[in-house]
Amino acid sequence: MKKLAVLIWVVVLAGAALGANDTALLKFVVIRDYNGKPIRNASVVLHPVKKDGKQSKGGLELKADAEGKTSFDGVPYGKLRIQVLAPGFQTFGEDYEVNQPTMEITVKMKRPQEQYSVYTDRPAEEKKEEKPQ
Secondary structure (H helix, E strand, O other), rough: HHHHHHHHHHHHHHHHHHHOEEEEEEEEEEEOOOOOOOOOOOEEEEEEEEEOOOOOOOOEEEEOOOOEEEEEEEOOEEEEEEEEEEOOOOOOEEEEEEEEEEEEEEEEOOOOOOOOOHHHHHHHHHHHHHHHO
16 A cells, blocks of 8 residues: 555656656655654655645655655645654644755654643642531
């Protein structure tokens, strides 16, 4: 399935390259939000987006190197959904309009935030205060 998605992506890119000169070089840098250090082996996933705003089938996954960098040449102009995943960080996702021959995108990954739930027990001190006397 993954090979088929990559094959479709390559065919789309090849068709765009043959039909027009409107392709771009995308460069990515993935860094930590809190200290600016690179994140190695982060996955950068590129998904084409249709005119109606829905994600097209297929896509391409890139891996960041030790310096948090990766790139891809031959991306057709238009809307592109970029998703970045790295263990221990919140997933990043945003749509970009590819409209220049070269684009550099820096992604600042955040640590996971604490989750709150109405189903968890409150600390014992809060329970004691609510008891009628």
